[in-house]
Amino acid sequence: MVATGIGWDVHRFAAGRPLIVGGVTIPSEVGLLGHSDADVLTHAVIDALLGAAGLGDIGEHFPDTDERWRGADSLDLLRSTRELVAVGGVEIAHVDATVLMERPKLLPHKPAMCENLAGALELPLARVNVKATRGEGMGFVGRVEGAAALAIATLTRPDD
């Protein structure tokens, strides 16, 4: 069967934090606040994969109350997610995601984000797509209070 999962994440902007999106550290005066590296894009992709696999959500597997994940590299969490998901004949077919961030511009960084995500998932680049859009001044994204990401993952699973 083909199974899809959605993922959604938000993180608040804060001074003195690195801005890491899709494993890329982007020059910025503010970064995203979180227990891990607060990589909003990678977290959304993780939730999409867990959803498609029927394995709950990121908070169950990598709780933000666990000191093991403090400052965690979210690409490491994504690698662990691939190991959880890609078992028993399950294959990751495709991942697509959108980052909602007012600034800085993500366009120059999208190829590196795709490479990082595809690398962690051991997928060909053609199976991973990252898009970026702004909040047009509206809502928490537009006011630069935080950033959001949504993702969809498609898995092929043996018929059950």
Ligand code: MG
């Ligand atoms: Mg998160």
